Amino acid sequence: MKAVPHAPVKRFRQLAFLLSLSFILFSCASVPVTERRGLHLVPDSELTTMSYQEYNNVLKKSKLSTDMAKVSMVRRVGQRIATASEQLLVEKGHGDDIRNYKWEFNLIEDDKTVNAWCMPGGKVAVYTGLLPIAQDENGLAVVMGHEVAHAIAKHGNERMSQGLLAQFGAIGLSVALAGNPGVTSDIFMQAYGVGAQVGFLLPYSRIQESEADHIGLILMAKAGYDPRGAVVLWQRMNAKGGAHPPEFLSTHPAPESRIRNIESLIPEAMQVYKAR
Numbered sequence: 001m002k003a004v005p006h007a008p009v010k011r012f013r014q015l016a017f018l019l020s021l022s023f024i025l026f027s028c029a030s031v032p033v034t035e036r037r038g039l040h041l042v043p044d045s046e047l048t049t050m051s052y053q054e055y056n057n058v059l060k061k062s063k064l065s066t067d068m069a070k071v072s073m074v075r076r077v078g079q080r081i082a083t084a085s086e087q088l089l090v091e092k093g094h095g096d097d098i099r100n101y102k103w104e105f106n107l108i109e110d111d112k113t114v115n116a117w118c119m120p121g122g123k124v125a126v127y128t129g130l131l132p133i134a135q136d137e138n139g140l141a142v143v144m145g146h147e148v149a150h151a152i153a154k155h156g157n158e159r160m161s162q163g164l165l166a167q168f169g170a171i172g173l174s175v176a177l178a179g180n181p182g183v184t185s186d187i188f189m190q191a192y193g194v195g196a197q198v199g200f201l202l203p204y205s206r207i208q209e210s211e212a213d214h215i216g217l218i219l220m221a222k223a224g225y226d227p228r229g230a231v232v233l234w235q236r237m238n239a240k241g242g243a244h245p246p247e248f249l250s251t252h253p254a255p256e257s258r259i260r261n262i263e264s265l266i267p268e269a270m271q272v273y274k275a276r
């Protein structure tokens with residue numbers, strides 16, 4: 001026999017459902033430039049706190065480059081991309097999104113690792129293995145623009161929110177988040193924990209990747225770097241593939257379709273580049 005819930009229990013469930021629904025609806029915010037709506041359940045302050053801790057862990061475990069010419073190149077490109085993203089977000093009415101970012105750019109000495117990433121809060125790492133493929137500042141701006149784009153589009157928050165939703169369902173989620181801070185830090189480590197491995201554990205989705213390509217092109221153009229360099233950068237990255245593809249390719253596959261997509265976005269980015 002099917003148990004019929006008592007009226008108060010039923011009312012409680014309805015209320016809980018409505019509360020979680022409104023919680024989720026209010027947690028949807030649009031992504032700058034593409035205006036796609038994404039699910040952002042984790043409070044930004046919580047995310048940046050975890051991010052700063054993990055970033056410091058990575059720096060402690062890594063050997064930082066002492067090649068000052070290269071380190072200053074990474075910081076120069078990073079700062080120009082950061083300034084461009086602040087300008088872009090203010091123009092798009094999203095200025096508050098990254099007002100609390102504490103930008104930091106470090107070059108990790110590791111020639112075998114072709115990778116770069118940006119954690120929420122503006123914490124960026126570039127590995128020395130990326131530099132030969134980047135070739136110059138413009139090439140580096142392609143990759144850093146793309147990585148910073150993931151952060152300002154809050155893709156990490158979205159990825160964590162999807163994980164939380166899958167784990168707890170719509171009803172249990174608001175309760176789980178409110179009552180147990182460990183829940184979000186576990187999901188954060190799944191998404192960003194660098195641990196013994198290098199780089200991100202979970203790749204971004206295809207939608208997030210093409211969104212980061214799009215926003216990244218606008219950022220580099222706004223920062224004064226020629227967006228046409230993105231096509232050749234990705235071709236060089238692909239050419240590095242083969243039997244031992246770089247880490248960057250394992251989370252950023254660059255098939256022909258992706259390069260074609262980037263080509264189709266170049267005219268828009270060139271307008272931004274020329275309008276500076």
Ligand SMILES: [Zn+2]
Pocket residue numbers: 146147150204209212251252
């Ligand atoms: Zn990406």
